[in-house]
Amino acid sequence: MDRGEHSFKIFDRSGTFLRRFGWYGLEEGLLFQPVDAQMDSFGRVYVLEAGARRLQVFSLLRPFEPFTLPGI
DSSP states (O other), X not given: OBTTTTBEEEXXXXXXXXXXXXXXXXXXXXXXXXXXXXXXXXXXXEEEETTTTEEEEEESSSSOOOEEEEOO
């Protein structure tokens, strides 16, 4: 989680960079003050944003459209 860049990065177990999600913004797919992220067994990444008061869902698998649950 990089709160300064309003993004988070995924690395494999050896530390190799795999993918980055987000950047500063309020639009879907962008992040505003992310505070926590969790990944499920299907490769979906759930990101909780304090600034936007929402939960966004991303996927390590492409193509995937992020979606938002507002009002969290």
